[in-house]
Amino acid sequence: MTTAAPDAPALSPTVRSLWTRFRGPLLALLLLVISGVVIAALQSGEQHGRLDPRSADRTGSRAIAQLLSSQGVSTQVVTTSEEAAAAAGPGTTLLVTSPDMLTQGQLTGLHSATAHTPGRTVLLTPDSSSLETFAPGVRTDSPARISARQPSCSLPEARRAGNALLGGRSYDTSTPGTDRCYLSDNRPTLLRLPAPRTGRDTVLLGSPDFLYNHHLAEHGNASLALQLLGTHKHLVWYLPSISDPSAAQDSRRDFLDLIPSGWYWALLQLAFAAALAAVWRARRLGPLVAEKLPVTVPAAETTEGHARLYEQAHARDRAAAVLRSATRTRLAPLLGVSPTHAHTPDVLLPALHAHLTTTPGGDADLPDLLFGAAPADDKALVHLADQLDALESSIVSQERHAPREHPDR
Numbered sequence: 001m002t003t004a005a006p007d008a009p010a011l012s013p014t015v016r017s018l019w020t021r022f023r024g025p026l027l028a029l030l031l032l033v034i035s036g037v038v039i040a041a042l043q044s045g046e047q048h049g050r051l052d053p054r055s056a057d058r059t060g061s062r063a064i065a066q067l068l069s070s071q072g073v074s075t076q077v078v079t080t081s082e083e084a085a086a087a088a089g090p091g092t093t094l095l096v097t098s099p100d101m102l103t104q105g106q107l108t109g110l111h112s113a114t115a116h117t118p119g120r121t122v123l124l125t126p127d128s129s130s131l132e133t134f135a136p137g138v139r140t141d142s143p144a145r146i147s148a149r150q151p152s153c154s155l156p157e158a159r160r161a162g163n164a165l166l167g168g169r170s171y172d173t174s175t176p177g178t179d180r181c182y183l184s185d186n187r188p189t190l191l192r193l194p195a196p197r198t199g200r201d202t203v204l205l206g207s208p209d210f211l212y213n214h215h216l217a218e219h220g221n222a223s224l225a226l227q228l229l230g231t232h233k234h235l236v237w238y239l240p241s242i243s244d245p246s247a248a249q250d251s252r253r254d255f256l257d258l259i260p261s262g263w264y265w266a267l268l269q270l271a272f273a274a275a276l277a278a279v280w281r282a283r284r285l286g287p288l289v290a291e292k293l294p295v296t297v298p299a300a301e302t303t304e305g306h307a308r309l310y311e312q313a314h315a316r317d318r319a320a321a322v323l324r325s326a327t328r329t330r331l332a333p334l335l336g337v338s339p340t341h342a343h344t345p346d347v348l349l350p351a352l353h354a355h356l357t358t359t360p361g362g363d364a365d366l367p368d369l370l371f372g373a374a375p376a377d378d379k380a381l382v383h384l385a386d387q388l389d390a391l392e393s394s395i396v397s398q399e400r401h402a403p404r405e406h407p408d409r
Contacts, residue, residue, distance in 0.1 A: 051097040051124070051208055053077060053237050058214040064225045065237075067216075073230045077237045081106040084238040085113035092234045093120045097208065099130035101240040107133040118199030120231055124208045125169050135193055135202055138173040144184030146207050148219045153181035155192055161224035165215055166190055168207030203228055316381050317374035324370055327388045334395050345371050355398060366391075 049055025053065035053075050065075050078084045081102065088094040094114060099107070111133050114121060123134060131138045146167030151158035158164075158181040170187035180188035189206035210221035229235055310319040325343065332342035335355055341347040349366055369391065375381040 051211060052239060056213065059212050061211050061213065063213045063216045064211055064222070064229070067222060067226055068230050068235060071226065071230055073233055073235055075235045075237050077239065079239050079241045081110050081238075081240075084236060085110050087236045088114045088117070088119065088121075090117045091119055091232050092117075092236055093122065093229055093232045094236045094238060095122045095124070095229060096126075096130075096238045096240070097124050098240045099123050099126045099134075101242065102130065104129065104133075106240075114200060116198050120201055120203065120228075122203045122205065122228060124205050124211075126204055127169075131171075131204075135173075135191075135204060137175045138171055138191065138193070138204065141170040141172045141187045142185075144168060144170045144187065144189055144206065146209055149182040149184070149189070151181050152183050153179050153188075153190075155179040155181050155190075157224060157227035158182070158190065161220035161227060163219045164221050164224045165210040165219060166205070166207055168205075168209075170206055171204055311378075316376075316378065320374050320381060320384055323385055323388055327392055328370060330392060331395055334399055352395075355395060 049057045049060040051059070051061050053061045054077065056062045068075055076087055078087055084094065084096075088110075094110075096102075096110075102110070107130055121134060123130060126134065128140060131140070144167040146165060148163045149166050150163055151161070153159075158179075164182065166182040166189040167184060168189060170184050170189050171191045172187060173191065173193075175193060177194050179190075179192040179194075181190040181192070182188065191204040193202040193204070195201055209215050210218075211225055216222050216225065307319070310316075328342045328348060329339070331337075331352065332339055332348065335348070335351040337348055337351050345367060348370070352366060352370075365387075369384070369387055375384055
């Protein structure tokens with residue numbers, strides 16, 4: 001047995017080769033982690049206390065709360081829907097900073113508690129679920145750029161405030177008597193729905209930016225905020241929280257409801273990118289490159305290995321085809337048949353009949369022996385191999401003992 005013993009590094013990858021192979025993905029992953037940490041660190045201060053009337057951060061709302069207090073308006077901060085429903089009595093203004101976080105049960109309970117009491121309900125950037133409860137007939141439209149806009153309506157609060165920082169979501173409705181203010185492509189970003197029967201109107205705002213501390217002094221933001229939130233002497237400032245116990249009581253809220261709509265598009269893009277990557281990696285970029293094996297394997301061992309694989313797969317048809325093809329290939333030059341016709345029955349069989357006077361099993365067995373069907377079992381496969389070997393041996397024996405003509409000297 002001739003075996004070339006390879007060096008140990010040739011059989012197992014070295015640390016250097018592993019680093020060369022995986023350094024690209026590892027560096028990309030490290031860059032992604034560092035970017036995430038940096039973005040989280042930069043945004044953590046911005047989002048801390050967002051729209052909280054007790055927060056002095058840039059995105060907090062302590063400035064408007066102090067202005068309301070100087071005008072005699074008291075502000076009560078609540079974090080659960082039960083507290084909001086109990087505090088929003090007659091003659092109060094209810095501000096819901098994140099109605100999208102509320103479950104359908106919370107929205108229904110809050111609307112039932114305030115629908116028949118005079119006052120005002122202000123919703124910041126409501127989506128379709130909260131609009132169905134608090135503002136039937138109103139639907140969201142295409143998003144609008146946040147910028148300083150003119151009132152362009154007859155609402156007294158907006159006309160007195162003048163230009164204000166509005167945008168974000170825009171709305172559309174056919175309900176009569178609504179005030180459509182701060183338009184973007186003829187779509188309002190501030191919508192007021194009157195309720196003459198109950199005395200509680202509803203105000204929809206497409207963006208909360210004009211309530212932030214660092215924007216309140218710009219344009220007419222402070223005036224608009226004071227008039228919208230200071231209509232009544234008591235303001236209930238509702239900051240929805242995911243820890244609200246009433247949110248867990250809504251059985252219709254599943255995991256998919258908690259995923260923002262933008263993530264579905266992100267997942268679709270990731271799936272499309274993964275499909276493109278799979279197609280790219282599966283595409284063969286060129287011909288196969290021959291590579292030297294680390295060891296020299298004798299032909300007998302290779303043949304035995306192939307035979308064992310055929311046996312494990314019960315591939316008797318494949319094994320028989322290989323045996324017959326190899327026999328025909330070796331017999332063709334002995335019979336004077338060109339290699340191109342070695343597997344053509346009409347050419348090989350007549351030449352074989354001409355060289356044989358007696359054949360194993362008779363001449364009638366030659367077509368079945370060389371071009372027949374697959375064996376039915378392993379015993380038939382062994383018998384076929386023996387017959388092919390006997391046929392080849394008889395041809396070789398005749399060639400050895402055949403008289404040879406010598407040219408005249």
